Amino acid sequence: MAAYLEFDQVCKFFPGVKALNGVSFSAHAGQVHGLLGENGAGKSTLLKILGGQYKPDGGRLLVDGKERHFGSAKDAIAAGIAIIHQELQYVPELTVAENVLLGRMPTRFGLLDKKKAHRIVAEKLAAIGVDLSPDARLADLSIAQRQMVEICKAIMQDAQVIAFDEPTSSLSHRETEILFRLVKELRANGRTLIYISHRLEELYALCDACTIFRDGRKIVTHDVMADVPRDRLISDMVGRELSDIYDYRERPYGAARLQVQGLNGKHVKGPQSFVVHGGEVLGFFGLVGAGRSELMRLLYNADARTGGTVLLDGAAVATGGPAEAIAAGIVLCPEDRKEQGILATASVAENINISVRRNDLRGGLFLRHKREAALADEFIARLRIKTPHRQQEIRLLSGGNQQKVILARWLAEPGLKVLILDEPTRGIDVGAKNDIYRIIHEVAERGCCVIVVSSELPEVLGISDRVIVMREGAICGELPRAQASETEVLRLALPDGLAPAAPLPERSIA
Numbered sequence: 001m002a003a004y005l006e007f008d009q010v011c012k013f014f015p016g017v018k019a020l021n022g023v024s025f026s027a028h029a030g031q032v033h034g035l036l037g038e039n040g041a042g043k044s045t046l047l048k049i050l051g052g053q054y055k056p057d058g059g060r061l062l063v064d065g066k067e068r069h070f071g072s073a074k075d076a077i078a079a080g081i082a083i084i085h086q087e088l089q090y091v092p093e094l095t096v097a098e099n100v101l102l103g104r105m106p107t108r109f110g111l112l113d114k115k116k117a118h119r120i121v122a123e124k125l126a127a128i129g130v131d132l133s134p135d136a137r138l139a140d141l142s143i144a145q146r147q148m149v150e151i152c153k154a155i156m157q158d159a160q161v162i163a164f165d166e167p168t169s170s171l172s173h174r175e176t177e178i179l180f181r182l183v184k185e186l187r188a189n190g191r192t193l194i195y196i197s198h199r200l201e202e203l204y205a206l207c208d209a210c211t212i213f214r215d216g217r218k219i220v221t222h223d224v225m226a227d228v229p230r231d232r233l234i235s236d237m238v239g240r241e242l243s244d245i246y247d248y249r250e251r252p253y254g255a256a257r258l259q260v261q262g263l264n265g266k267h268v269k270g271p272q273s274f275v276v277h278g279g280e281v282l283g284f285f286g287l288v289g290a291g292r293s294e295l296m297r298l299l300y301n302a303d304a305r306t307g308g309t310v311l312l313d314g315a316a317v318a319t320g321g322p323a324e325a326i327a328a329g330i331v332l333c334p335e336d337r338k339e340q341g342i343l344a345t346a347s348v349a350e351n352i353n354i355s356v357r358r359n360d361l362r363g364g365l366f367l368r369h370k371r372e373a374a375l376a377d378e379f380i381a382r383l384r385i386k387t388p389h390r391q392q393e394i395r396l397l398s399g400g401n402q403q404k405v406i407l408a409r410w411l412a413e414p415g416l417k418v419l420i421l422d423e424p425t426r427g428i429d430v431g432a433k434n435d436i437y438r439i440i441h442e443v444a445e446r447g448c449c450v451i452v453v454s455s456e457l458p459e460v461l462g463i464s465d466r467v468i469v470m471r472e473g474a475i476c477g478e479l480p481r482a483q484a485s486e487t488e489v490l491r492l493a494l495p496d497g498l499a500p501a502a503p504l505p506e507r508s509i510a
Ligand SMILES: Nc1ncnc2c1ncn2[C@@H]1O[C@H](COP(=O)(O)OP(=O)(O)OP(=O)(O)O)[C@@H](O)[C@H]1O
Pocket: 014, 015, 017, 018, 019, 037, 038, 039, 040, 041, 042, 043, 044, 045, 046, 386, 387, 396, 397, 398, 399, 400, 401, 429
């Protein structure tokens, strides 16, 4: 089969970073080609070259056998290439129809023909089985719906190559199913599809072939992904063997340190109570919308509570705001930490040190800088944050590495007693997950309470000493590690009638 898309010795350099270093591989029409690699391996950079956002510093890009040089995103679109980026590009004030036909709106007597636009887009949406009104404003749609608009736009532009950069990271299970159906249909129609994800399960479910990147280099292309064992993919990505990614260590834990008693608020259903012991990792599982993040926000004083008490080591934690929770030693690393926590133009070191700086003013400016530099370097090494140096602006790091920096900020919080992590490994590669799990266990071993909220069931089961399950805004059950099987947890988490009847086969990681 002739290659439709070919990268030949492609290079892209940034100051101090070889983002792509002589990468060659081909993708075929009617193929879903997965791109795998650790955070910062160069996957998004490759898509930006394909989409005309970056010019390569060397090498060639061939589309349907012809060498192409894109000066802008417009050139790439004209050559039949569409990129569905992590951060979707759309105009929020415009309607679905106007976004899909952006720059190509039909006209009548020199005026925009909105009726015709509506009809064309309605037909296309119906043809691809997406239930959306062409008149809806993009600003009023969910992320999944906006993504569908982008895909519809790509199809309307007759794109032959459609590349997806981590498309499922914010989608629910059902939305993911719709996306998968669309991708499979596009494959059946002979499109060339490029698919980036850190979730091995979905890569296996969707991709025919895959290429693995590490440190800006191509490691290998597998023409038949299904034939490649998971361990092999992981070791090729991370460059080392990872036998137990969760790094779970049996440890005795102490008395109940954190007592949450009858906590109540707008987004939970009735008073909620639970305890966490010193040295314990407590997993919180539930479907999206089960109320886990909301309960954690109440505990952290981020949302107003209508009732209940939080006791830490027997003393009531002051209400008011997160400052009171932090002063007591409780920190919450939020789910949407990129939106909430990032100081885009500040350096990696500054982003790590924000809260430490607030607390630690000893010894004058020089010593403070020295301490902060040492702390930043420690976390860059411990979490393997890929950055040329600690002074790099955080916005120049890859998505996953930005996540790691924000996580480091919370892990570095002095006086930490209760660490709450909401979806700590979303968008993070498998090697870095292992680093984060190791640190979670280290924090617990120091006698802290750790609460991990996650939608990844294998992750919750892999790292937790105990699992609490939430459903429809309330805690609905609790399982010690020994009894926390996938079947039992899902039985509690899923609505009645949907719970698995027979035990599920044990799933693997990532
Ligand atoms: N504009 C830029 N300036 C400087 N460095 C950059 C720039 N864009 C990317 N990089 C660097 O290039 C490398 C590759 O980044 P890229 O975003 O392609 O990684 P990735 O494989 O997509 O990672 P992730 O899985 O975290 O999204 C990283 O070290 C990143 O910090």
